[in-house]
Amino acid sequence: MKKILVTGGAGYIGSHTALALLKSDYEVVVVDNLFNSSQESLTRVEKLSGKSLTFYQSDIRDKAALINIFKKEKIDAVIHFAGLKAVGESVLKPLAYYQNNVEGTLTLVEVMKECGTNCLVFSSSATVYGEANQPPYVETQPLGNPSSPYGKTKAMVEQILMDVAVSDPEIKIANLRYFNPIGADASGQIGEDPNGIPNNLMPFVAQVAVGKRDKLAIFGDDYPTKDGTCLRDYIHVTDLAVGHIDALTWLLKQEQGCCEAFNLGTGEPLSVLDIVHGFENFTKQTISYEFSPRRSGDLPAFWANSSKAQEILAWQPTKSLQDMMEDTWRWQSNNPQGYQN
Numbered sequence: 658m659k660k661i662l663v664t665g666g667a668g669y670i671g672s673h674t675a676l677a678l679l680k681s682d683y684e685v686v687v688v689d690n691l692f693n694s695s696q697e698s699l700t701r702v703e704k705l706s707g708k709s710l711t712f713y714q715s716d717i718r719d720k721a722a723l724i725n726i727f728k729k730e731k732i733d734a735v736i737h738f739a740g741l742k743a744v745g746e747s748v749l750k751p752l753a754y755y756q757n758n759v760e761g762t763l764t765l766v767e768v769m770k771e772c773g774t775n776c777l778v779f780s781s782s783a784t785v786y787g788e789a790n791q792p793p794y795v796e797t798q799p800l801g802n803p804s805s806p807y808g809k810t811k812a813m814v815e816q817i818l819m820d821v822a823v824s825d826p827e828i829k830i831a832n833l834r835y836f837n838p839i840g841a842d843a844s845g846q847i848g849e850d851p852n853g854i855p856n857n858l859m860p861f862v863a864q865v866a867v868g869k870r871d872k873l874a875i876f877g878d879d880y881p882t883k884d885g886t887c888l889r890d891y892i893h894v895t896d897l898a899v900g901h902i903d904a905l906t907w908l909l910k911q912e913q914g915c916c917e918a919f920n921l922g923t924g925e926p927l928s929v930l931d932i933v934h935g936f937e938n939f940t941k942q943t944i945s946y947e948f949s950p951r952r953s954g955d956l957p958a959f960w961a962n963s964s965k966a967q968e969i970l971a972w973q974p975t976k977s978l979q980d981m982m983e984d985t986w987r988w989q990s991n992n993p994q995g996y997q998n
């Protein structure tokens with residue numbers, strides 16, 4: 658049985674992927690400093706899967722601790738989620754973002770090389786395409802110049818990983834460029850529970866619906882889109898988690914080193930108002946909202962062409978918009994205070 662290290666595995670996407678890994682008969686080791694998460698997510702993953710995982714509360718920048726974990730656990734492959742992810746905050750705290758996201762990845766890859774682990778799935782983002790590329794984004798488009806330090810860290814890490822792959826014929830890397838993950842496991846037991854005010858749309862909508870926040874702020878109503886709000890490609894987090902299993906399975910089968918990027922999105926652009934009204938329709942909850950000025954760094958519209966992941970990884974999103982809304986609501990209404998319940 659292959660043993661997979663999941664960095665940032667207590668977080669939103671990491672916990673759903675840890676669950677998918679356990680269900681697919683991988684052994685799971687999680688390293689997370691719990692900066693933006695709670696260990697309760699992992700307790701629930703164990704309950705849902707009926708299997709146990711190994712957890713280390715540690716920072717991936719702590720090289721000595723990471724080496725000890727690799728030596729003790731004999732890791733076959735790594736799925737690397739650990740990082741900071743708030744676009745707006747990254748503009749205010751660029752050094753924290755470069756340090757955590759870039760330095761953290763450098764330390765991780767150094768330790769992988771020292772310990773002979775050569776298979777890595779990296780959490781990249783659609784933001785790496787930047788402003789100059791036109792949607793639908795396709796992997797043959799060049800890395801762009803992302804508008805925020807957050808996006809720049811993702812583009813930098815992809816560039817670093819490509820260079821590492823050129824220098825090392827053994828290393829196998831998949832850079833997964835996520836679009837906008839939303840939703841929760843269908844059980845309603847795990848979901849997105851960010852610390853503080855949510856930066857992403859869906860947890861904000863869900864927290865307004867449950868009464869935890871008064872009103873949703875929609876940033877910008879004057880974009881050149883059908884209703885003036887931004888268009889994004891929303892993908893169910895469970896489909897995204899399965900994309901990691903498919904990428905990992907593909908990487909483990911490769912006989913030669915490689916570094917490939919894959920878009921993971923549905924290819925369907927939806928506006929912020931589509932999401933708000935969709936949530937209201939499917940959950941029968943009312944969402945109060947108001948328009949605020951545009952947020953710096955937000956692009957009007959982007960969505961994915963995910964043909965490459967479909968053709969090479971045999972990955973296909975299966976969940977509908979209704980699933981995304983209902984699963985978000987099941988999670989939030991079962992857990993109004995998130996994991997603190």
Ligand SMILES: NC(=O)c1ccc[n+]([C@@H]2O[C@H](COP(=O)([O-])OP(=O)(O)OC[C@H]3O[C@@H](n4cnc5c(N)ncnc54)[C@H](O)[C@@H]3O)[C@@H](O)[C@H]2O)c1
Pocket residue numbers: 664665666667668669670671688689690691692693694695715716717718737738739740741742757761780781782783835836837838857
């Ligand atoms: N959620 C999105 O919209 C989205 C979109 C594109 C890419 N991503 C990327 O996917 C990854 C996971 O995102 P998420 O939404 O699950 O975020 P999250 O904040 O829920 O999860 C990240 C986890 O990493 C941990 N962490 C952060 N820095 C760490 C460090 N130095 N050492 C150890 N643990 C650390 C946090 O405590 C958290 O549990 C991130 O790298 C993010 O940039 C997310």
